[in-house]
Amino acid sequence: MPAKRPPVPLSRERIIDAALHLADAQGLRRLTMRRLGDALEVEAMAIYHHMPGGKEALLDALAQHVTTVSVEAGERAAWQDIAALWCRAARAALLAHPGVLALAMTKPPRGSAAAAIREQTEQLREAGLAAPAEAVRAMRAYVFGSVAVELQHTGWADPTAPEPGPDPDGEAAFERGLSALLTGLGAADTTGAA
Amino acid sequence: MPAKRPPVPLSRERIIDAALHLADAQGLRRLTMRRLGDALEVEAMAIYHHMPGGKEALLDALAQHVTTVSVEAGERAAWQDIAALWCRAARAALLAHPGVLALAMTKPPRGSAAAAIREQTEQLREAGLAAPAEAVRAMRAYVFGSVAVELQHTGWADPTAPEPGPDPDGEAAFERGLSALLTGLGAADTTGAA
DNA sequence: GCGTCGCCCTTTACATAGTAAGGCATCCGT
DNA sequence: ACGGATGCCTTACTATGTAAAGGGCGACGC
Numbered sequence: 001m002p003a004k005r006p007p008v009p010l011s012r013e014r015i016i017d018a019a020l021h022l023a024d025a026q027g028l029r030r031l032t033m034r035r036l037g038d039a040l041e042v043e044a045m046a047i048y049h050h051m052p053g054g055k056e057a058l059l060d061a062l063a064q065h066v067t068t069v070s071v072e073a074g075e076r077a078a079w080q081d082i083a084a085l086w087c088r089a090a091r092a093a094l095l096a097h098p099g100v101l102a103l104a105m106t107k108p109p110r111g112s113a114a115a116a117i118r119e120q121t122e123q124l125r126e127a128g129l130a131a132p133a134e135a136v137r138a139m140r141a142y143v144f145g146s147v148a149v150e151l152q153h154t155g156w157a158d159p160t161a162p163e164p165g166p167d168p169d170g171e172a173a174f175e176r177g178l179s180a181l182l183t184g185l186g187a188a189d190t191t192g193a194a
Numbered sequence: 195m196p197a198k199r200p201p202v203p204l205s206r207e208r209i210i211d212a213a214l215h216l217a218d219a220q221g222l223r224r225l226t227m228r229r230l231g232d233a234l235e236v237e238a239m240a241i242y243h244h245m246p247g248g249k250e251a252l253l254d255a256l257a258q259h260v261t262t263v264s265v266e267a268g269e270r271a272a273w274q275d276i277a278a279l280w281c282r283a284a285r286a287a288l289l290a291h292p293g294v295l296a297l298a299m300t301k302p303p304r305g306s307a308a309a310a311i312r313e314q315t316e317q318l319r320e321a322g323l324a325a326p327a328e329a330v331r332a333m334r335a336y337v338f339g340s341v342a343v344e345l346q347h348t349g350w351a352d353p354t355a356p357e358p359g360p361d362p363d364g365e366a367a368f369e370r371g372l373s374a375l376l377t378g379l380g381a382a383d384t385t386g387a388a
Numbered sequence: 389g390c391g392t393c394g395c396c397c398t399t400t401a402c403a404t405a406g407t408a409a410g411g412c413a414t415c416c417g418t
Numbered sequence: 419a420c421g422g423a424t425g426c427c428t429t430a431c432t433a434t435g436t437a438a439a440g441g442g443c444g445a446c447g448c
Contacts, residue, residue: 032434046397054436102296105342108352137343138371145339148299149331158302177332180378181371188370203425226405240426248407405434
């Protein structure tokens, strides 16, 4: 009796889900094919049938997953409000999976992540922002950096910190900086557009 | 004739230096003890004598190295100028070693890196900033994120991009965002101080 | 019923990684 | 000259990523 067929046949989604849990719980270093197989109750090699490209492809998929967000912009919303929504959504998505932040920041956006960036740019342009690409770039930088610093403060991935509780100042600091950034972007935008 | 003693006896500094070169040239994934040994013309195990703690300690040291900057503040400089100097120095240090950015953002600051943060905070306080800790946090977030996005744009660590030339817009975008951020920080600071 | 085909998963195998244990030059002080 | 100390090497073991090939199970044709 070498093996029984698993009841639910293992899919790309289940793999990504389990990988996210593993990375968040134990860190990227502990995300290995064999451990991932264990979590899915499957041998490591089974993963390769659903993830052509092996671990590299898996990491790409994880990065894409935590950087793909989508926001419904109200028809007549100010670009500042739309921008704030995007930034908060991106922060939440990254913060939900601290284990893969390093991947998200390192890997260039691809596929759905790149599409999300394009949509964000388009929404801001339609809302009247003159230089939306620059603004989106600055916002992405700010969100990435904020989450990274916030995770540093929580002591995530810090062996000397036993309890990785949330950073109480995280959200407030984020909102303050976001407000400052949007203000600055608005000033630069009207200057350039005038 | 098993081995000859190398002419220069291998030190922590030489190890870190070689590791930085390796990580920058080939990526963190290719930074291995054996390859590092090859680069130093030594067997891998020799490294452990100068790096107690093994690879983990090495990575910590690399992160510390690229996040430790120091700025001489003029006696009577405005805090905005001091802040800008720190941010530019931090950006330059990170940009000089793209391979270890992920480490720098992930690992909490320790030792000299933490000391640099404290000194930066102190300088800004002395220059009249009412809430220097918050400002330093926001600046660190901004610098980290900017460098990450800039490296994404250069296509560093992107197999589909053959030539990782510098991002032409990187510096300009950085300066724009920095100016916006400092403006916003100044407004929040006077509000809080008043 | 009975091949047989194809899909998923497992087994096996190998190159490479980190690193603990112990060995053997070489160098220094005496 | 000689006894450490120091600094590097050799060996060995475990864990990882992944190529290659094998096996069971359902579906489908006859």
